[in-house]
Amino acid sequence: MTSQPSSSNSPLLPTTPATGLDLSIPESQVTKVLHCSRSSVPLATINLCIVEGYGPFLERFHEAAILHPFYGLHQTVLMKKLEDALTQAHMLEWELSPHQQQRLQLLVSALMWNLDSIKQDRPGLPSFQIAVGSAQRLLQLSKWFWHVSSQRLTFPLYSVSARNSNLEWENFRYWLDSAFEVREQWAHKSKELRREAELKQTQETLEALKKHQIYRRLDLRKVWRWIFLQCEGKIAAGRLKTWEPLFLEGDLNAHEWLAEDVHDLQNAIIDCCDLGNEIMYFIRERLTSILTLIRDYYGSFTLVGSSSKDAFGESSHGPTAQEVEFLSSFDSKAEALEVLPTEPQRRDFATTALFLKAQASWNITKRRWELAQKRAQEQQQPDQDSPNSN
Secondary structure (H helix, E strand, O other): OOOEOOOOOOOOOOEEOOOOEEOOOOOEEEEEEEEOOOOOOEEEEEEEEEOOOOHHHHHHHHHOOOOOHHHHOOHHHHHHHHHHHHHHHHHOOOOOOHHHHHHHHHHHHHHHHHOOOEEEOOOOOOOHHHHHHHHHHHHHHHHHHHHOOOOOOOOOOEEEOOOOOOOOOOOHHHHHHHHHHHHHHHHHHHHHHHHHHHHHHHHHHHHHHHHHHHHOOOOHHHHHHHHHHHHEOOEOHHHHHHHHHHHHHOOOOHHHOOHHHHHHHHHHHHHHOOOOOHHHHHHHHHHHHHHHHHHHHHHOOOOOOOOOEOOOOOEOOOOOHHHHHHHHHHHHHHHOOOOOOOOOOHHHOOOHHHHHHHHHHHHHHHHHHHHHHHHHHHHHHHHHHOHHHO
C-alpha cells in the first residue's frame, strides 16, 4: 500500500486513496486554567491548540509549579500589605468583597511561607474566619522575628494535611500559641545573656580599675562599655552615642560641652546602672573632674556687653565698672609692651581649651595695645603742630 500526500490542511498526516478514508487528526482547542501550587488560587487562563497527541504534552505541563506573586515578595512588603489590609477591613467593619477576603487569606499564607514554618500536602488557603482571627497575631510575630530577634531561631512547623483535619487551618491558633512561647523563651534567654554580659563586663572593668590603681593606666572604653550595656534599651541610642565622646574625651575637649550634658549623663547612670561598686566611684570621680574643667573653661571668660545706644546711635552711658576693671588689666599690660607678642599656636598647648583661652587673651591684648599706640600718636601730633615746637 502506498500513500500519497493528503489534500487536507495537515500535510503531515496521509490519507489512503484505496479506501478513501481520511486518517488525519483534526486540531483541537483546550482551555487550561493555571492555579497557584500553594494556594490553589487561579492565576491565568491559556488556550492550547493541540495539533497531534495530547497525553505527554499535558503531563509535562502539569508538572510546572506556578506561584501567586505574594509568595515572592520581601517580608517587609508582605507585612506592610497585611497591615494595610487589616486597616481597610476595620474601616469597612469587615464587610469585605470576595476578592478582598481572598487577598487577606493569601497574605496570611504568604507570611507563613516567608517564615519557613509551614508544609502542605496539597494546595490550599486558611478559611476567611481563620485569617480574620489570626492575621493580627501573625503580623506581630513576623515583625518581631524580622526586626527584633536574631533570626537564628526556628518556629515549630505547621503541617496542613487531610490526615490532620486542618485543610483550612482549623487549628492554626494552637500553632500561634506555641510560636509566641518560643518568643517568650527567646526573650528570657536574651535577658540571661545580657545579664551574663553585664557581669562579665563588670568583672573586666573591676580588673582594669585594680590595674589602674597599680600601674596608673586605665582603658576608659571598658568602663564606658559597662555603662552602655546597662543603659541600652532604656536610653535612646542617639543619646548614648552622643555621651560616649563626653565620657571618653570630655577632659580634653571641655570647650565642646556644657555642664548640662554632664548632668544628663550622671542622671542616666544613676537611673540605669548598679551603684554599689568600685566602678561607680571611679565614674563619679571622672564626671566630676570633667564638670570642673567645663566650669573652669567658661568661668575664665568675662562677658563684656556693649553699652546701650539711643535712637541716634550715640552711647547713652559709659562703660560699666566691671568693664573698666576688666580692661584696665589689659591696658596696663599693653602699655608695658614695646612689641606685641606672637599669636598663640594650637601646637603649643596641651588642650584646645587652654589654647582658646590664650587666644582670647591675646586678641584683647592686641586690641588694647593698638589703641594705646594710636593714643600715643595722637598726643605727639599736637606737639609737632604747635608754634613753640620750633
